[in-house]
Amino acid sequence: MIRWFVRGVTRRRLTTRYPRAEEPPPPGFRARALLDPARVDPRQAWRAAQVCLPKALTLDPEGHLRLDAGRCIGCGLCVDEIENGVLGIDSGYELASSSRRRLVAGDVQEADIAAEVLSRPFRRSLHIRHVDTGSDGAVEQEIAALLNPYYDMQRLGLFFTASPRHADVLLVTGPVTKPMEAPLRRTYEAMPEPRAVVAAGTDACSGGIWTEPEVLGGVDRVLPVDVYIPGDPPTPIALLHGLLLASGRVREAQPPIKQSAA
């Protein structure tokens, strides 16, 4: 035991300074696709939409390409398909947003919505209850990673709690499968008000690649969602950003719009 104690107190600090300092992922990291709506060629747009498994890239009848970051799994196949720079890959880490609309590029222009700090009933500390409604299992490990020395979320006043009765935030992972709908509702109903629901991961935001009949869709089909954290799976930093957004301590993410090269 004494050996562990000595080792524990003699190790150097590993913990990130985020959100006070930047914490960029390595180059080449694929967080989500980006779209430059101004420069879309309809024929190419069709090809890119064809290779998008979760239907994040869709083409409306007028030929406008629409990119929904809440559905994007960051596979990058669309970027490989067309190479003239209309689409790009975002290696960002602040991806969470409080409205589903903000995650879409194509119908909303960036200028329409200013990045704002949400006014929230919670400030500072949050107690979090997690529910898995059909995830692939990786998001749970990324959430558990928030407790490792690199992220150490408790330094930000974020804690997991076993009982929904003590929770401020319901952190939901995975698309909602039919058998998990009732347990999800019961957990939410057991929480005291005020309460917030955070959908973690692309599956939870929109259902992702999964479809009916086994899966109902995103968490917002069942509960009102306050913060969406896209990502497949969302990285620990992206999760921290989303949780801090739920307590009104950081700004919202920008829509997945690619700046023109010009």
Added chain:
Amino acid sequence: MIAVEDRTVDAGSLATELERLGGRLMMLYATASACASVGPELCAFVHAHDEVIKLRASVRGNAYPAVTRFVPAAHWFEREIHDLHGITPQGHPRLEPLVRHAPDEGEVKLFGEGDVGPTHRGAERLAGPGVFVIPYGPVRSGVFESAQFLVQTGGEDVAYCAQRLFFKRRGAERRICDVPLELAVLVAERVSGTSSVAHALAFSHGVESLAHTEVPPRSQAIRRVLAELERLYNHLEATVRECEDASLSVAQAEFAALKERLHRLAASVAGNRYLRGAVLPGGTRIDLDAQTVDLIAATMSAWEREWQRVLAMLLRTDSFLDRLVSTGPLSEEDARDFACVGPVARASGIDLDTRRDLPYDGYQTFQVAHHSDGDAMARMEVRFQEVESAVELIREAVASLAPGPTRSEVGSFVQAEALGAAESARGETLYWLEADGSASLAQCKLRAASFMNFGAFNRVFDSQVLTDFSFIEHSLGLSPAGCDA
């Protein structure tokens, strides 16, 4: 490419034929027959005497004598067949819903008292004052995947434990057949998100077999690097969880930091912390340039030194060893009867490893981890051995990177069927694919390692106490997502 010997038998003699063959049941499922007059067909895959044998049997009148009577490993497969196809395996000891949940999930009951197979001890039906059932899950205390465990106890000793899964069934098999073939690997990657590489590999091996495509040597080496990196972070996850259960905070933090370093390496190598989007049929989507190779080599050697140092400390910590030694024993007989796979089987004295038995992607001879104690400590020691061999395999694969393409064109195929396999960190992962010449697959049956190991979950609670539950669960290292698919 796996040679599958096809045999047709009578549904009435399927059970005796499987028993006669011996070997290990890989999977059993039913499929709607193309010809309506024939009725559904049962397909059983057995690995016996270094051969993979597929037995087909047509079912008449929606019933057949249950295989489970002789081959306990079939118990979940037959319940699944009953749920999905309405076919009754007659004489199944416990034919309750498995993958289809009752509409009201609020009610909790311990399932019937029956148990599996004639050779197995039935669950003793305990009753009387002081005996109660703890319904643990599907929403559990802590950050866990959804699964339910009904634990019957008188207060401390576990009298019986029933595992209830399939809360997370997302219909992966259907989804794989829905989407165009070239996108289906993205679905396979997301069946069990922590075994993305293994699932992508098993699926890709199937497709490569369908099209008789050879994978170039360079991408075989890259695939081995990815697969072993994935094995490392999964084994680290099990170690972190066991340290957490033993309340060793410093050890937990040390191993969690080691795991985080592997995910950061994965992000640099493949652009995703769980190595998604790296493997695809015909080869790999990523290449390793000289800079990445150096990064892998440097990271792994520093990582290994650190790992050995912390592991040596852990193995000298009595409070850790005390909780794991003799906890959750799985007998070799049970492991064989329930056809367990992966580290769980290897820790109970069964010598199997897909990388050696159904070789793929240029895996050369390596030492298959082995232990015979069958307890939680044995399962962890098998993982520790595999961490050592994974580091060695990565080093060797990086050194053997031959120049050349990373992908070969997947040829066209009309009507074909093939089996793809890969060894995930949890064990053998299987994809059976059938193509009919259209743009997507006609049929897909996938079987994750956790499906087999979860089937044996209640066999490890013999004379165990409640406080050992989490040690036992985490030593098995199961993935509900993979099991439920």
